[in-house]
Amino acid sequence: MSEPNNRRKKEAYVRLPYFGINRLIPFMKPYRKRLLLMLLLGIVGSCVDIVLPLFQSYAINNYIARGVMDTLPYFIGLYVAVLTVQIIANCITTYTASHVEMMIGHDLKQTCFDHLQTLSFSYFNQNSVGYVHARIMSDTSRIGELVSWVMMDSIWHTSYIIGAVAVMFAINPGLALAVVMVVPLAALLIALCLNKLTRLNRSIRELNSRISGDYNEGITGAKTIKTLVVEDRITEEFRGDTGSMKRTAVRATHFRGLLFSTVSFFSYVALALVLWRGGLITMEQVMEIGTLSAFMSYAQGLMDPLLWLIDALSTVINTQVNIERVTKLLQTESDVADSTEVVAKYGDTFEPKRENWEPLVGDIEFDDVSFTYPDGEDRVLEHFSLKIAGGTRVAIVGETGAGKSTLVNLVCRFFEPTEGRVLIDGRDARERSQLWLHSNIGYVLQSPHLFSGTVRDNLRYGKPDATDEEIYEALRTVSADVIVNRMEKGLDSEVGEGGDLLSTGEKQLLSFARAIIADPRILVLDEATSSVDTITEQVIRDALGRVTEGRTSFIIAHRLSTVRDSDIIIVVRDGKIVEQGKHGELMHAKGYYHSLYTRQFEKEAADSVL
């Protein structure tokens, strides 16, 4: 199965309509009240910010200029009242913003995760673990941040600008006009810089993840680097990356610094304008000094929100990629899906209707099946038909990478036939739910995968209510009871992340026991013995006969001795089935199986060639 190589292509610059915000609406809906509250209170907060300079101006005009302080207590009271309003508004907005941020992130994470549970294997073959992981964990958080903080910041600062301009016009339109004229100038400058700034931010992020990747490689691959003596080369390459990180970061600051100091310079220009024109008016007694001071505050305060708005806009532009990737994940449809009728009768992945489930016997039939992998071009099965009676032991043999898993993938409905049908107990597999089928399958993989938790948690994975007696019985069946007895805490021992604390052989025996505890009707052993040592292999091979008794089983193996006495042996070469039959028949036919077998066992012959 060749995999598409497009993953390494850099993600293109994404431009979505409405910056992609419209795609998030379903996720924002449950929080619309909170969002509204957040925005409203944001406006309240910015209004208070606008009102505060007026207090100073009132104090100057009425107390200082006139020398009377009779209303000062009321003044203080009002000030405290306004302050309280602002603080309450601020508290609520910041909390609401983080609430919305977290909840939308939470919902997106859950939805993505749930959706992943329903996606078919072709998705996981095409997308690396790291890629999908980043979609669930970091993209969703960034989106949450966008919807809450970025939105609130934008509203806050926009309303501050509008409010401040309005107040200035109300006080003195002529002077206000002089100040406001500076704004378009600054805005123009900002608009010109925005694109560049956004690009620089993005390349910094990319470089950052490259450096993390370098660390990952340098540390995970340390052993290999040492044996190859390429430390210097790898370190040199790393220096290259940190160097360009530094250059890019400095360039970005160079740019940001230029932009920010120019904008702050503009704010002083506005201040100077007010002092000059306003000073003249004040001298003519048209305006009071307090008002002039308020005007100066507004003129200077106008520029900061502009800077914040740039940042917000640049975040919006950069977050489009995240939105695009998450929505793409959510829109990916499973290649294998249960029809509505099936769901109605048998339930779906999360809400199974077990009461309607028929018992599974284990008769399997391939009926004129043709199959092409979704990401492949070649037909790997062509009008293939085969009847497998319940309890049959089927072996699938062939070289590494020859496509031995295809038949099993179809039986397990990890993939569906392109043409034809797979019948389970005489009925098309698509007539029953996936979960029904999967609940009857036991699967042992080439590289055993355990989940973090205790040995018991892991063994019960296929049957959550299994008793310790059942567990021990299964362990004895596969001779794995010694492993558990050796452990300090027995079944309560932790296995570590991914089973790290155990050896591969131990993990394999446990995953074997796990499959048996589920008491499946169909058992799949996918190269279960290839990564274990000879002794463990012998143990597994001994257990095989006991375990496959009365079950339909598929044994994928490249060591042929394991499967010699199977009821039927299917021989795969270059993705296609080339021979099938019993061992004796195949040997007699002297075809590909015969040559595989002889080469594997008649080592004298092979070694005399060496």
Add this chain to the structure above:
Amino acid sequence: MRLLLMFLDGSKCYFAASILTSLVLTALDMVNPQLIRYTVDTVIGSEPSSLPGFANGLFEAMGGVEVLRERLWIIAALIIGVALLAAVFRYLQRLSNTKAAETLVETVRNLLFSHIQRLPFAWHMKHKTGEVIQRCTSDVDTVKNFLSEQLTSILSIVIRVTFSLIVMYSMNAKLAAAATITLPFILLYSSLFGRSIGRHFKECDENEGALSAIVQENLTGVRVVRAFGREKYERDRFRKQNDKYTSLVLRLSRLMSAFWGMGDFISGVQVLIILSMGVVSSVNGEMTPGEFIAFMTYNAMLSWPIRRLGRMISEMSKASISIGRLNDILSSPVERDRENAGTPDMRGDIVFDDVSFAYEGCPELLSHISFTAKAGETVGILGGTGSGKSTLMYLLDRLYELPEDGSGGRITIGGVDIRDIKASHIRKNIGIVLQEPYLFSRTIAENIGITRPSLEMEEIRAAARVACLDETVTGFAEGYETFVGERGVTLSGGQKQRTAIARMLTAKTPIMVFDDALSAVDAETDAAIRRELNTRLGDSTVFLISHRTSTLKSADVILVLDHGRIVERGSHEELMAIGNGIYRRIYEIQTSGSEESGAAKSGSEEEVSE
């Protein structure tokens, strides 16, 4: 502290520049309020000038207050002039600060990376990669933030506050004292709260890590999840952790918004106190309106920085923890050669002389191993899991060192103790293929040719052909340019092993070690590779570690290791002659079945004779 100085190497002058510019910038920021005060009081109002003598002289030289009254634009121009200067310094300050920070982080990253590359193999085995990566990324970030943002911010805040206070005291001591008294409260409040919130931050981080681990395990174990039909369980597991994480963050943000709200309130009250006191003293004639305005401006420069200061002080402990952890890595001793270690010819006999070895804190793994591998010979090593066969090779490659005092025996190559040979020289001359080889995330061609950057494509392909890889690779859409690893194609275990074999072959080493290097390859490919290899090995000395007797059979001498001892040694024939020998037993397990049909035997003979 010594570590900090090491980190600061190269960035010291940038830090100095950053502090210096920050000083100038703050001084410039102090000027404008004075200009405004002068304008309000003297130009617009009629107070006598309170400017320092030289500035007064300057104004007088320009024609005195009268001229300024008519030409107010002069003051505006002055403000703009000061602002321009400030803008330049603001830009320089940002730039020097970023340069300082980025140079620092570059230094730290390079220091860490190259140190890690030089750390002994044992260190890498002892430390979990995930943790080390975490150290290198997040701890480095913490240190960077501490030095570049916090430390410089603290300095610039102190500068700012000091300057403001000086100016304020010179204007009105009583009012300035009132402003000063409130500052410690703000500082104390901020730092106390910051400290108490740190615990919550840590808890949130840990729970996010747990959530991330669930995703990781779900994605890597997707086959197990599906095959056991446990999607619902996985969803619930994720949901539980997702809910927990979200509610923890929400609790934190409730605290945070309360904290900010309270902080806002305290600052607001401080402003109010100064405002009302200012009003009173202005009305009493102790202060002019211009002074009042200027005073309020300076006061605004106090409260915000003080609040930041408080939080930073509380966060400083984080940095010291991070620095401590980085120190753990950087103070671990690196690999060292003996002083007079040389680079002798490596084509001689390899002798293990009474070698015993135990990993730190573990029982003895190898005991009294003695054997000689003659130059050009092939030595096969057979042993169960944990028998110490890989360790034997690690010792030869000096990945682990025998005790200096010679109590663990010695290993010689061509008569020279390997401790007297440079480690890099040894490793350049010994090619090792590990059982689970690590491939770098770059193209297949680059992976194969990593030890020799100048390698021709033809040589790479030649090596790949020997490893039976060429056909597989040319089958990929992008051939040898196919990217492997996280960002590219995932190779199967067997493909990885074959790539690693090709990689080793291009290094053309006189000693080669195959550490179970063909375990994931089926017997047929195994035989094909060995056949090809045999024609290429030439006079190389080869160690073949395997649990497949067919692989070992052709070796000149086979060592059977059991619990760290050599229990059998000899050629295949000699070992087979031992009545109930281990080798013979394993051989018979592995070949059981070949005696089953004479048809198989005769078939193979036919094939050979063809």
